[in-house]
Structures are given as structure tokens and as C-alpha cells.
Amino acid sequence: QVQLAESGGGLVQAGGSLRLSCAASGRTFSSYVMGWFRQAPGKEREFVAAISWSGGSTYYADSVKGRFTISRHNAKNTVYLQMNSLKPEDTAVYYCAARVLGVGVPKQEYAYDYWGQGTQVTVSS
Secondary structure: OOOEEEEOOEEEEOOOOEEEEEEEOOOOHHHOEEEEEEEOOOOOOEEEEEEOOOOOOEEEOOOOOOOEEEEEEHHHOEEEEEEOOOOHHHOEEEEEEEEOOOOOOOOOHHHOOEEOOOEEEEEEO
């Protein structure tokens, strides 16, 4: 069983920045593929970013490319999402997810095995 806990959400003005953190339990965190997803009110959850177990490969949704950066610190069992140049349309609950089985760095929700409870990000205009 893997437990994930997000933190770092909050209210920020458009153009501002936030850094989300996701702390994971488990002794084999360094073998997990990690992803960030978000769900805005009235919308389906969508992919934001993902990172390979080593951190050597990262993937982003087109809507956040160039503004968001995913990274990880395996010794701290933590994955981060640095969000810059935030826009009102980035307002959502942000979830981190862990893929502990399988190969590849997927963008699909169903490919991830464990999920956090989410953290709210609100960007005001």
C-alpha cells in the first residue's frame, strides 16, 4: 500500500507561482512513476505532468508546458510541481498519483495505482 499526501495549494493571483509537494510512503518510491492530475469544477480530471522513476524523463500537458515543472527527490520520497505564470484556468484540485507496476510514463488516469486526496489551487484574475 502506498499513501500519498499533497500540500502547497492555496490562493494566488494570476501570474503568480505555487509549488505543490507530494510525499509518498513506501520503501521503493524511487521505482515509482509519478504523475500530477487536476480536476476543475464541472470537468473531468485531466493529466498535468508525469516523471519517470529516475527523473530523467518528464511529460506535460500542452496547456501547462513551459509554465509548470515536475521534479522529484527520491531520498525524500517527494515529487514536486512548480507552477509559474498561473492563470485562472489553472484553478482546480490537484492530485498526485503513483504508478508502481508496469512500464512507461503514461498520461492516462487508469495507469496509476495510488492517488492522494488532492490540494486546492485557486488562481484569481
